[in-house]
Amino acid sequence: MIRAVIYCRCSTEEESQKNALEKQVAEAESSVRQYGWVLVDRYVESRSGTTAKGRNEYKRLFNDLLTDKFDVIVIKSQDRLMRNTKDWYLFVDRLCTEQKKLYMYIENKFYSTDDALITGIKAILAEEYSRELSKKINNAHRNRQRDGGNVMLPGNAYGFKRMPDKSVALVEKEAEIKREMYRLCAAGYGTRTISTIMRNRGIVNRDGKPFTSSYILRMLRNPINKGTAVMGKYHFDFDSKRTIKNPKEKIYIHEDKVPRTVSDELWNAANEQIDKRSVKTKDGEDDIGKNPGKYQPSGKIVCGMCGQPYWRKVHRKHSNHELIYTWACSSYLELGRSDNLRARPNLRKVFLENEKGCDNINIAENEFYAVLEEICSNQYQKNKKKIIEKIMKLLSKSLNNQDGTKEIEKLEREQEDIERKMKFLVDKLIDGVLTDQMYKTKQEELEKKRDQNKKKILELTERTSNTQNIKDRLQEIETRLNDDDLFKKATIDDMLEEVDKIVVYPRYMEIYFSLSSVTGCMDLKIFDGDKKCFRVDYGNRLDYKGRQCDAREVVVDLIRENPRITGKMIAKEIGCSLSGANYKLKVLKKEGRIRFNGAGGKGCWEILE
Structure with missing residues (x-):
């Protein structure tokens, strides 16, 4: 029994609304029954379109061509399959390669390789028809928009x-x-x-x-x-x-x-x-939400506490308006902290009920790259000397290809030879060996070749004159390549290419590699058992809030040692500004951990723990 499938598609959205698609399906099924074939599947596309993009049923049919699911495809006409020349030839190529048949019931015929020319022309005409239709539709839309016609809102526009x-x-x-x-x-x-x-x-x-x-x-x-x-x-x-x-x-x-x-x-x-x-970019556009996948760690940093991806965010420093880049768990960004005391100020007022956010750390981008730089230095080193030698060898080869000195010398020898031949021709003409016509023909050939060589020599001379500049540039490139900062950045980028994911926890991260692509790890013992990852402990280094807590603990210890210590003395001890020291004291007082007994700057601190 011959197994058949049908493919049906509406040509316009309006036609779909007039139940023409249901009629097309009924006609296709009728053709299958007429020939006694077995209908094994239906590919019904309610979406119109000139290409395969967005047409899921067509994609399913195209993939099923590679299987033994059916023998015949039944369609209404060629333009219902597609109106795109490239897609048509791709479809026909797979159809013939897999030895399937295509039946068009409007024409009551099967597609044959003998029809390749005429069907190709039909595909071109169908595509051109769609192009003209698109122009007319776009023009109608522009006229409506210019004249202030009806507003076209999507059907699900809220409100x-x-x-x-x-x-x-x-x-x-x-x-x-x-x-x-x-x-x-x-x-x-x-x-x-x-x-x-x-x-x-x-x-x-x-x-x-x-x-x-x-x-x-x-x-x-x-x-x-x-x-x-x-x-x-x-x-x-x-x-x-x-x-x-x-x-x-x-x-x-x-x-x-x-x-x-x-x-x-x-x-x-x-x-x-x-x-x-909003934070503005150089072009004056909002940076928030712009092309979230353009940063190399995007999609690779994952929260170890809730499993959600980390997103990059940007804000300005209050003191000098410097741009600060951080990576934060998307659950935190959407829902805040599960600990209401640590939530953002506005979220503390409207704490989310029956749903928790994430308490994982936010990562300062510069600190994150510093950690990666240390990993590259200690455990993911490339042979810097060999890499630079290889690059310079390739660049030098390119330079030698541009040096046309030898070619110029060869052309100049040819020019001398041409001049000798032209003088020889004159001698033969004078001696009566050559006729005027023979002399003229040969002279024109030699003059043409001489002019061509002259032009080549000028081009090669101009190119070769830049050779010294190129050599100087090569020296500059080699110097740049030996720059440690530049090489480290390139190594970090190279390592991130081979990283599957980085799972972040408050005190450490796990870096998972695709072992099939790892080429730079010096010692595979760094990987943690069967996990195919290695662990990097960083304590509070990436946790700004944690570092602030540690700094406040140092302040408590200083107060314990000297209850009469002043803010100025604390600032000197911990290496921060006076306002920073006073802020830490303010937070500790607010948390109920310390209090000052006295007034007017006279008195002492008391630890309440």
Whole structure:
């Protein structure tokens, strides 16, 4: 029995809404029954598209071509399979290689290799049709956006609903929740704290899931909530198959296009608070949430306490506005600390009920790289001398290839030979050995070759004149390569390439390598048994809070030794500023561990433990 499968796809979203897809499935199944084949599977795609991207059923069919699941694929027509020339040829190549058949019931015929030319032309025409259709649709959208036509909101846009006449109306219950978010933000609460408040109140989105901080941030930033529609911000490029951001001159802003959720004053107040919190990059864009995977440790640092990934965050130092980069557990960033006393100030007010955050440490990026640098120095060393020798050998080879001295000498010898031949031709012409025509033809050949050689000599001379500059540059490169800091950074990057994950705990980390790719470990005994990892103990080195606690313990010991010690004396002993010493004393007093008996700077400290 011949085993058959059917593949059906709608050509447009509108057609899908008219039940044409169900009709197409029925027609395909009817063709299978007509030939007495056995229907073993259905690949039904409700999504339209010109390429294979996003079409899961087509991808499943394409992968199943490699199996012995079926013998025949039944489709309506070639354009229902795809309207992309490249994808068509990839599909046909796999179809023929795996000796499967393709039946198109509209034409009542099987695909044959003899049809390769005509089907290829059809694929090109189908793709061109889709390209023209895309241009028309994009042009219609631009005209609608320029003229301030109907606002096209996604069907699940929270707080709004689309009416039958294509207008937009508020969902009052959801709109009030958004207003509360704006009010909290304007009052100084961050999006993570607002997310926590919503969780405590049992407020969820339309999917029944809690509002995430990133979703809340996007919603608060969206001017649609103050009635302003921003149109034409993005467009779909048919050739690159990507959504591209339009320049400012192609973006249209229309005021009061939808009902207002919040007033201009409230929207501005909330966004001013967000602006205060955001850290700007050199380009003036918010750095928060931009391309989270661009840092090498991204996705590799994992919390040992809750198993969630660590995220990179940035903030400014209060004293000098210096940028500080840290890595923190995503559970902590979303939910705060499980210990309410250690939570962020706003989260202490709205501590999350029935759900705990994470108490793992935040890692200062510079300290993290310092630890990795020590690992590279002690346990992951590369042969620096051999690496530099290899690099310089390759660069020198490239330099020698650019040195055209020998080639110039060869061409100059050829030029001398050409001049001799041209003089010889003149002698033969005078002697009457050559006719005028023979002389002219040979003379033109020699002149052409002479001019070509002259041009080559000029090019090689210009290139060779830069040789000394290149040699100086090579010397500079070798000096840079011998720079320890540069080499250490390169070694750290190389090690991170071979790391599967780094599991962080408050006092130590476990570094897991992919042993098949490790080439730089000097001693494999560093690995901990069958774990294929090694452990790095760092105590409080990466834990700022822990270091602060240790520093306060030192202050307690100093008070124990000298109850009359002053803040200035403490600052000198522990190597910090006077304000830093006074702050540590303030924290210890707040914790109820010490108190000062006296007034006006006269008296002594008492330890209350």
